[in-house]
Amino acid sequence: MSQGERSVTLSVNGAPRTVSVTPSTTLLEMVRTKLELTGSKECCSEGECGACTVILDGEPVNSCLVLALEADGSSVTTIEGAGSGGMTRLQQSFLDAGAVQCGFCIPGMVMAATALLERVPRPTAGEVREGLSGNLCRCGGYARICEAVLEAAGTGGADV
Amino acid sequence: MSTFDYRRPQSLGEMTELLGRDDAVVLAGGTDLLVGIRRHKVRPALVVDVKSVAEIGNQIDAEKRRLRIGGRVVMSQLTGNEHVDSHFPALGVAASVVGSVQIRNRATLAGNLCNASPAADTAPALLAYAATVTTSGPDGSRTLPVKEFFVGPGSTVLRHGEIVTEVELPIPTEKVGSGFARVTRRKGVDLASVSLVCALESSGRARFGFGAVGPTPLAAETTLDELADDDGWDRLLSITSPISDVRAGADYRRAMLEVHSRRALRAAHDQLEAAR
Amino acid sequence: MSEPGMGNSVRRVGGPDRVTGAQRFTADVAVEDVLHVALVPLDCGRAKIEAIDTSAAVEIEGVIRIFTADDFPRPMPRFGPRFVDRPVIASGEAKYHGDPVAAVVGINKEAAIEGASAVRVEYQELPGVYTIDDALDRGAPLVVDPELRPSDDPLRSTNIRQKWEWGWGDVDSVAADLVVDETYEFPMVTHFSIEPHAFMAMPDDGGVAVWSSIQHPYLLQSTLSELLELPKSKVRVHAPDPGGGFGGKGFPKYEPLVASMALELGRPVRLVLTLEETFQAVRRSNARIRLRTGFARDGQLLYIDAVDDFLMGAYADIAPRVISKSTYFLAGPYKVAAARAVARALMSHTTPSTAFRGFGAPQVAWALESQMDAAARALDIDPVDIRLRNLAAPGEDIVPGDRPADGDWRQSLHIAAERVGWGEPLPPGRGRGIAVGIKASATAGASYCILRILHDGSVSLIAGTSDMGQGARTILTQLVSEHLGVPMERVSLVMGDTAVVPFDYSTSASRSTVFMGNAVVDACRRAIADLVERTARHHGVPIEDVFFTPGQVSVTKTAYTLPQALGVLFGNVPGEIIATGSERGEGSVDHPLGGAASFYEFSCTASEVEVDLETGDYELVKHITVADVGRAINPQHVEMQDEGAAVMGLGHTLMEHLILDDHGRIRNLGALDYRIPTFKDLPASMASVLVENGDGPGPGGAKGSGEGGLLATSPAIAAAITQATGVVIRDLPLTPERVWKAMHGGNDGVRDEETTEGKNSEGD
Secondary structure, eight states, rough: OOOOOEEEEEETEEEEEEEETTOOOOOOOOIIIIIITSSOOOOSSSSSSSTTTEETTTEEEGGSSSBGGGTTOOOEEEEGGGSSSSHHHHHHHHHHTTTTOOOOOHHHHHHHHHHHHHHSSSSHHHHHHHHTOOOOOOTTHHHHHHHHHHHHHHSOOOOO | OOOOOOOOOOOOOHHHHHTTTEEEEEESSSSTHHHHHHHHHHOOEEEEEOOTOTTSSSOEEEEETTTEETTOOHHHHHTHHHHHHHHHHHHHHHHHHHSSSHHHTTOBBHHHHHOOOOTTHHHHHHHHHHOEEEEEEEEEEEEEEETTTEEEEESSSSTTTEEEEEEEEEEOOSOEEEEEEEOOOSSSSSSSEEEEEEEEESSSSEEEESSSSSSSEEEEEEHHHHHTTOOOOOOOTTOOOOOSSSOOOOOHHHHHHHHHHHHHHHHHHHHHHOOO | OOOOOOOOOOOOHHHHHHHTTOOGGGOOOOOTTEEEEEEEOSSSSSSEEEEEEEEHHSSSTTTTEEOOGGGOOOOOOEEEESSSSSEEOOOOOSSSTTSSSSSEESSSSHHHHHHHHHHHHEEEEOOOOOOOSHHHHTTOOSSGGGGSSTTTTTTTTTEEEEEEEEEEEEEEOOOOEEEEEEEEOOOOOOEEEEOOOOOEEETTTTTTEEEOOOOOHHHHHHHHHHHHOOOOGEEEEEEESSSSOTTTTTTOOOHHHHHHHHHHHHOOEEOOOOOOHHHHHHOEEEEEEEEEEEEOTTSSSEEEEEEEEEEOSSOTTTTHHHHHHHHHHTTTTTTOOOOEEEEEEEESSOOOBBOOTTTTTHHHHHHHHHHHHHHHHHHTTTTHHHHHHBBBBOOOOOOOOSOOOOOOOOHHHHHHHHHHTTSSSTTEEEEEEEEEEEEESSSSSEEEEEEEEEEEEEEEEOOOOOOSSSSSHHHHHHHHHHHHHHOGEEEEESSTTTTSSSOOOOOOOOOOHHHHHHHHHHHHHHHHHHHHHHHHHHHOOGGGGEEEEEEEEOOOOEEEHHHHHHHHHHHSSSEEEEEEEEEEEEOOTSSSSSSSSSSSEEEEEEEHHHHHHTTOEEEEEEEEEEOSSSSSSSSHHHHHHHHHHHHHHIIIIIOOOOOOTTTTTTTSSSTTOOOOOOGSSSSSSEEEEEOSSSSSSGGGGOOOSSGGGGGGGHHHHHHHHHHHHSSSEEESSSOHHHHHHTTTTTTTTTGGGSSSOEEEEEEE
C-alpha cells in the first residue's frame, strides 16, 4: 500500500475484493485502474452523462460520484458482471434492435436498464425514457435503445 | 481530485467532533460535493461521511401531525412515498426531477438544502409547505424554518461543526392544493432556470416557494383576494430578483415566473375544487 | 449463421463486445507502467505567457517531468492539415481558452493533476478576437502573425485567413419580382463524443508507437512522421475504434505532444482529455450568412448572392476546407441561373474549429432553406411547392460544369411531406416545416485493402476504415461474405494498425461505403480471379472450365465448396489466396475543390411542433428524415445513422451553443451547462425513411450516408415554429427563451409581417 492509501473491501460482480485506494479515488477509478474492469467508462466525471453507471447495493449510481471508500462493505455490479457468462436477454435485445453504434455509452445504458427492469419489470416507453434519462448517447441511438429495453421486458412495440 | 482524508463516524458525537476540525466537510450523497472538489471550488482536508451515523435517520415517518424526513433520506425515497404524495405532492415531484435516477439514488434532501443553490430543486416545495430544519452541532440542537435557513448563494446559517439531522413538514389539517412548475432549457435532465411551488389552502391563503430567481430560494405568502388586485401579482413577485446567467436571461425569468405562478395557482385551485 | 446479403440488416460486427463492456477503447488499452499527462491551460482567452514556474509542481510526489515550450526546438515545430500553424505546445502566447501552456507527466493521473494545479503561470491577458465582428474589424489584433503568411497574400494583415469567390451567371443583371435579403447566424457547438479524446505513445522499434482515438490514422502517421523526422515505417499508429468521432477526432491534436514526451522520457505516456478539455479542443465553425435571393412571382429562384463568414479558431485545422466546400455549393440542391458567393474563413482566439458532421452544409442549409421559406411566405406559395419548383432533377446542374444532381430529390421531398401529414389541418399553436439539405462527398482519396482467403476457406480482410459507430466493420464484412460466399462468422476484419493495414485516406465525408467498399469488392474479384487461375492450372484444364459462384468452385463437371477447392489446391503444401484491392479518386487539379464529389448526400427533414405561446416552450410532435442513399447495404445500420444524425441536428437546433464571455472564456464548459439531447428530448414520433434508387457509385449502387439527417433540421423546425407563432428567427439554437423573446418583440427575430418585401428591382 502506498502512502495515504487505505483498504476497502467490497463485493464486485459477486466476488469479494480488497483494494488499496487513496481517499480521493472514486469508485469508477478504482474499478477501472485497480480492478482492470474497463467496461465502465469515464466521460463527464460529474454525474451528468451516465457512462460510469454501476449498480451499488441494488441501485444504479454514477460511480464517478462515489468515493471508493464509501463502498466499503457494499456490493457493486459492473457491466462485466451484468450477465453471468454469456449475454443477458437485454444485451441481446440491444444488438437486435440496432441500438449499438459507437458503443461507448452502452455499458452505462445496459446497467441503468438492468436496474430499471429489476424495479419495473414491464415498463412503458415513458418509464424507460425516464429511467435512462441520466444516460447520454451522442450517436443518437435513443429510440432503438428504448426499443431494446421494451423488447427485453416483453413490452415491445415501442411508440417512440 | 486533490487529496483529503476520509472518515466514516458511527455516532453523531463523533461526527460533530470531526466536523469541528479545520476544512472538514460533510459527505452525504456526494453529488454536489464531489463535483465541487473536482472543480476546485471546495478544497477539504477531511471528508466526513454521514451514512453510518445512527442518529441521523434514513426514513420518512409520519407521526402525529408531522412528517419527519431523516437527514440521510435520498430523493428516490421521497418520490412515490404515500405520505409525501398525499400531503406534499409538489415535494415528490420536485424530488423526482433532481438529476437522473442515478443522482436521485444518492442525493439527500438535507444535502440539497445545505448546498444552498439558489436553484435548489426541493427548496420551493419545502418553503411553500412551511417545512422546518433540525440541526445538531457543538452547541446542541436547534430547529428553524427553512425560510430562515438560507443566507446567500451556497451559504446557510449552519455553523462550523453543525449538521442537518432532520427535515419536518407540518401535515395540514385541511386539504391543500399544490402546483409545481420548473423551467429548463431542455426536456431532459436539467437545472432549473425558474422553479416554483404554490400551496393553496381552502381559506384562500397561498404560500409560494421560488427557486433560481434570487440569491437564495425565496418564500412568499399571499391570498386569492390580494392576487385579485391589479398589482397583486407584482407585489407577490417583488421579492424576487432574477438575473441573467448562462442558463437564462432576466427578462425571460421574470416573465416565466409570472406565467408559471399563475398556472401553478390555477392547478392548486383545481386540485382543491376536485377534492370538495 | 446470418444472412450476409446486401440489403440485409445483419447484426453489427463488434456488437457483442460493445454490449458486454469488452470493447477496448483507447483509454482502456492496458500498457505496463504508463505515465499520465495532465495539461495546464490558462483561465483566459488570449494571453501572453510571461513565465512558467514549475518549482512547486516538481516537488509533488509522483510528478516525473513538466514540459513547456522550452523543451522543444526553436522554432516551435508546427503541424496542421491545411496550414502548418498549430504548435506542439503553446509557445509565447496562449491563443485560446484551453490552449495548454504546460504538460505535467506523473506516475498516475492523481499525481499529474495535482502537479498541474501547482504549476504557476505568469501571464498577461491580451485583447482577443472572439466573434465574427471582432475578426472583421480592421483594427482588431491579428490572430496569425503576418510574417507566417506568404508575402503575396493580400489578406495577410487581416484576420481573413482565406477567401473564395464562387459563382456563375451574372447576378447583378437579373431582375426579380421578389428580393429577400436576410442574415442568418449559426452558433458555436462542440462534438461532445461520449468518449473523450485519448492518446498514448511509447518508443518502439527505433521509432514510435502511438494509440489514438483518431478517425484518420494515416493522416496522423504522416504528421508524426514529418514532425518527429521518422520514416513512416517507424511510426506505428494504433487506432482502436473511436467512441464517437463526428469529425472531431479526424486530425491530430495532442498526439505530437504525447509522442514527443514519450520519446524524450523513453517511456509510455498517456493523455486522456476531460470532457471540458474536449470542448476546448474541437468545435464546429460558427457562421454568419447573408443571402440576397431573387425570385420570380411563381417561386422560381432566379439568383443567389451570398456572403458567408465562418469563424475558425486559433489554428485553422481543416476548417478552411469545411468552408470552401460548403460555400461552393451555394445553391444547395437547387438549379439557379445566376449565383455568387464570397466566403471568408476568419481566424479568432477560440477553440480550433474542425470537421463536424455535415462539414459546413448545416450552416449553409440553415440560411438557404430559411430564405426559401421567407420567399414562400412572401409569395404565398406552399413551402413544398417552392422547393419542388426549384430542386434540380437528376442530371441537372447544381453547380454548372460540376457533377449534376445524382438523385431523384423531389421524391424524398414528397415522401417527407406525406409522412408528416403536410397540408392536413393544424390546431392553433401548431406548425409544420420542411427543408432539404445537400452535402457533397469526398472529392479525392484512396482506399486500399488486403484480402486473404485462408486455407480453410475462412477470410481475413485487412482494411483501414475506422469504425466509430457507423458500422464500417459490418458492411465490409457483408460485402466479403456476399461476394465470396463465406458466412459472416468466418470473416475477420483487421483494422486500426498502420503497421499492418494498408493505406486508407480517411473515414470521413460519408465516403467509406463507396471508397473502401469498392476497394473490398475489387479485392474480392481479384482473389476470385487468382483462385480460378490457380485452380485451372492445378487441374490442368482451361480457365474457361472453371467457374466461381459465391461459396463454390466448379471444375468442368465437379463442384467443390470453397473450402474443398482450397483443400485440393493446397493439398500438398499449405497456402492461401492473397489479393489487394483499391479505389482511387485522383480528383482534378483544375477543379476548385480538387475534384468533383463522388456523390451527393441529400436529405429532407419535415417537422411538426406545438408551441406554448405564453412561454415559447414547444414540443416536437413529429420529425421525419428522408435519406437518398442509393442502396442500403445494411438497412438497419443506415437507419440508425440517419436517426442518430437527426437527433444530433436537434442538438444544435434546440439547445446547443458554446457561450463565451468577454475574455474569450467558454462559460458553459462541461456537461452541466452544455446541453445535448437526452431520451426525454426525442420527438413524440420520429421516423427515418431510406430512398434506394441504386443510383450511387458504391457497391450495388450505394451512396454514403450518415450526415444527411442533420443538414436540414434547423430550418425545418424554425419554419414550423414560424407557422405556429408568426415569428421568424434567424439565429440558433431555438431555445424556448429565444422563441419567447421573438414573440415579445426581441431583436432575435421579427414578426413575419415585417420581413421581406416584394420589390421590383433592377439589381439592387
